[in-house]
Amino acid sequence: MxxxxxxxxxxxxxxxxxxxxxxxxxxxxxxxxxxxxxxLSWHFLTAPGKAFLKGGGVGIQLYNSFYLLILAMLISFPIALGAAIYLYEYAKDNWVTTTIRTAIEILSSLPSVVVGLFGFLFFVVKLHLGFSILSGAFALTFFNLPLLTRSIEDSLRTISDVQREGGLALGLSRWETVTRVILPAAVPSILTGVILSAGRVFGEAAALIYTAGQSAPALDFTDWNPFNISSPLNPMRPAETLAVHIWKINSEGIMPDAKAISSGSSAVLVIAILLFNFAARYLGKRLYKRLTSA
Amino acid sequence: MKEEILTTQDLHLYYGDKEALKGINLNFDEKGITALIGPSGCGKSTYLRTLNRMNDLIPNVTITGTIKFKGDDLYAPSADTVQIRKEIGMVFQQPNPFPFSIYDNVIYGLRIAGEKDKEKLDAVVEKSLRQAAVWDEVKDHLHESALALSGGQQQRVCIARVLAVSPEIILLDEPTSALDPVSSSQIEATLLNLRHDYTIIIVTHNLQQASRIADRTAFFMNGELIEVDQTKNIFMNPANKQTEDYISGRFG
Missing domain, CATH: 1.20.5 (Single alpha-helices involved in coiled-coils or other helix-helix interfaces)
Structure with missing residues (x-):
């Protein structure tokens, strides 16, 4: 041949x-x-669920998903950013950083159900946080941290060393070079990484089943005092997310239209993640364009 | 005699075990252009980068000897690299404007130093860009990204960026080797403008460039300083056989 x-x-x-x-x-x-x-309908997207009857919606679950996502990001982003800056900009190549990198690798390949069970034992039981948004957000942080750290480190790596030399040669300190030259230059790619990891967090179920819980108590969307149990902002209430909801109605749903609700929820989840991905691309490109050309 | 602003005595530099600079003794007068020439790997860029401590960034570098800037030891434990690099600026081979507007690029050093007065910043931007001979080309789009400029314009914006923090010495590491001939000659014209106000030390591969712009020329080979003299003497009447061979194109 x-x-x-x-x-x-x-x-x-x-x-x-x-x-x-x-x-x-x-x-x-x-x-x-x-x-x-x-x-899908407006009613489906906004109405609370019904346990035994037809015609329930996923409004609360959808809200919970977003709230949990934002909380998890608020906790994990600063940590991941700090870790990535340390690892890429400051740390020398020695056994300490090798150990940290290996730990991050291992953490990122941990099955999410293991993260969930760890979260259950540690946050829910040991720290008495109960099945709550906060426990869920911490578990998601564990799940998200390695992925986000890696992606931010990769973003920093794309910024050429001549930029670092340029900053330092101008009499900027290392910290000023990182915060005022490197980070702004890396923003588009960091943002893309954040949104993509948001997509993964949004669709996560296993890590949440035992931490944020499987019930979605009714919320009063007029009560914004985070200390009231029915307030949407209360971080101590149990909160079933959309992904957990899908898992739950498929395994033990007893409403007559369980199949339809499951299909609808899956579609919402997939569309939301698709939107995240498109937004990541669009925003990343636009920001990059704004920063680099006329 | 003019005052010596920068002096190096018995400067050795090692990358790990490899000795890259073998005892350099070289002094620079205030103002004027000194060119460092020599074949690739002769240590001229390495030497240049010891002068504002950019070699600190490379792991495994050992430096011995003394470099004094206005009498102060650059490598003293109390020396502040940030302050040193403000007074001894550097322009690189690859134009490296930050991915921001031309205006922001030029005032970056000042703004981070805390200068907020808009009028003063505007004035510095204009002055620096004029000094770098790029003002007329960019004055109408100061707020557009510096990355949209041509390579030669980017390099002159980088020079303006260094000028804006008003250094005493400007180090240039082959600033035109990534540029086309027209841009190169514009950079040369810029440097000739600046030679009355700044001490300029330029590493170049281009012998014609050295002969066109430099007041003094230093010839490096194999980590040693072979000869330093007025540019005219180096090119017309070198004292050393190796210099002569290099200048006349017999190697390198």
């Missing part, structure tokens, strides 16, 4: 594999959207 035919066969094979991947993805997405989108 000559090399030309070999080449053709190889390219054909690669096309086939790539096509198969796309096909599987499209089929999956198509199935979720086709069965889910018809269930």
């Amino acid at each position: 000559n090399s030309k035919t070999q080449n053709k066969i190889a390219i054909g094979g690669l096309y086939g594999i790539a096509g198969l991947v796309v096909l599987i993805l499209l089929a999956l997405l198509g199935y979720i959207l086709v069965s889910g989108v018809p269930q």
